[in-house]
Amino acid sequence: MVKAVVLVKSPKKLIAARLRMVKSVxxxxxxxxxxxxxxxxxxxxxxxxxxxxxxxQSIKGVERTETLVQVV
Known part of the structure; x- marks a missing residue:
């Protein structure tokens, strides 16, 4: 298993709720x-x-992301 943290820039207020709909989040x-x-x-x-x-990144309102991968 590989874990990662994705930082998301978006002016949308409910972006965190929308992220939960993505598989693997x-x-x-x-x-x-x-x-x-x-x-x-x-x-x-x-x-x-x-x-x-x-x-x-395809979610409406997402301006950019940064991904941090856990190294084990």
Missing amino acids: YSSFAVSGQFDAVALIDVKDLSEIKDVTTEI
């Missing part, structure tokens, strides 16, 4: 600062992270 919440929300993802394989981040 097991938690999401709003934050303050440079980014507006965080999505925690869990995938079987490192190559799947790109698919999940692409889906997140």
